[in-house]
Amino acid sequence: MSEKIKLIVVVGPTAVGKTALGIELAQQFNGEIISGDSQQVYRHLDIGTAKATPEEQAAAPHHLIDVRDVDANYSAYDFVAEASQAIMEIASRGKVPIIVGGTGLYLQSLLEGYHLGGEVDQEKVLAYRKTLEQLSDEVLFEKIAELGKKIPEINRRRAIRALELAKFGQNLENKETNYEALLIGLNDDRQVLYDRINHRVDLMLEKGILDEAKWLYDNHRNAQAARAIGYKELFPYFTGDASLEDCVEKLKQNTRRFAKRQLTWFRNRMAVNFYTVSEVDFKETFIQDVNEFLK
Numbered sequence: 001m002s003e004k005i006k007l008i009v010v011v012g013p014t015a016v017g018k019t020a021l022g023i024e025l026a027q028q029f030n031g032e033i034i035s036g037d038s039q040q041v042y043r044h045l046d047i048g049t050a051k052a053t054p055e056e057q058a059a060a061p062h063h064l065i066d067v068r069d070v071d072a073n074y075s076a077y078d079f080v081a082e083a084s085q086a087i088m089e090i091a092s093r094g095k096v097p098i099i100v101g102g103t104g105l106y107l108q109s110l111l112e113g114y115h116l117g118g119e120v121d122q123e124k125v126l127a128y129r130k131t132l133e134q135l136s137d138e139v140l141f142e143k144i145a146e147l148g149k150k151i152p153e154i155n156r157r158r159a160i161r162a163l164e165l166a167k168f169g170q171n172l173e174n175k176e177t178n179y180e181a182l183l184i185g186l187n188d189d190r191q192v193l194y195d196r197i198n199h200r201v202d203l204m205l206e207k208g209i210l211d212e213a214k215w216l217y218d219n220h221r222n223a224q225a226a227r228a229i230g231y232k233e234l235f236p237y238f239t240g241d242a243s244l245e246d247c248v249e250k251l252k253q254n255t256r257r258f259a260k261r262q263l264t265w266f267r268n269r270m271a272v273n274f275y276t277v278s279e280v281d282f283k284e285t286f287i288q289d290v291n292e293f294l295k
Contacts, residue, residue, distance in 0.1 A: 004180040012186035013259035022100035026060035036101025048230030079106040104265035185272035
């Protein structure tokens with residue numbers, strides 16, 4: 001088998017500082033960035049998705065940003081296909097692929113080797129996975145026992161994967177991926193992170209998120225992109241059903257809850273090594289670990 005492609009994957013909750021760190025890594029380690037964010041694929045949605053600015057995108061090559069029109073759907077399957085292609089191209093140039101983002105399902109699908117066969121309905125697989133993810137460990141393990149399967153060192157991930165394979169049979173291959181990934185998780189003290197989220201929302205308002213959200217509401221309010229946190233909270237203001245102040249508070253609250261869900265996902269579903277960004281020696285430790293990995 002050919003040598004595995006080394007990837008750096010930077011994950012963590014929204015507003016923790018992934019974008020800036022990704023750019024720093026790309027500059028220091030001759031890398032290119034692949035966005036692992038389900039909303040940054042959409043053109044015209046820049047402020048609400050906290051997309052890297054033109055200046056930031058000029059500081060390091062970025063991929064999978066602005067690759068869909070707002071009314072298009074985008075799935076984990078699309079991400080895996082397009083990110084895999086970008087990884088191959090970046091590696092072929094002798095550069096390091098650096099995936100930066102917070103959409104856990106997309107990153108897990110890419111890194112854990114789900115190769116969805118051509119015969120299977122991709123959406124059905126992902127819908128089934130979502131159903132399984134609602135279940136407790138106990139229920140999942142009972143389902144495995146009912147199948148008469150024995151899984152060594154069973155955990156949630158292995159149980160879900162086995163149940164998918166059992167349901168979709170030959171059409172779902174579970175292959176080892178051709179990647180060796182260093183998963184870097186960024187985190188901070190909860191209150192510090194929540195303060196940063198609140199501040200980010202205030203900055204979004206200053207930058208013009210209301211205009212962006214109003215354009216989305218007027219033209220594409222039923223699109224998949226319009227269901228994202230950052231836009232839908234402002235729609236009641238446009239209909240006259242809520243004050244701007246209440247909508248902004250709701251946006252801050254939903255973003256904080258989203259950050260909490262992201263952290264839970266990365267802790268429970270993926271083997272992430274977390275770093276606290278406000279610690280004094282955070283950068284030093286982290287750079288050492290990346291150097292060690294890329295040797």
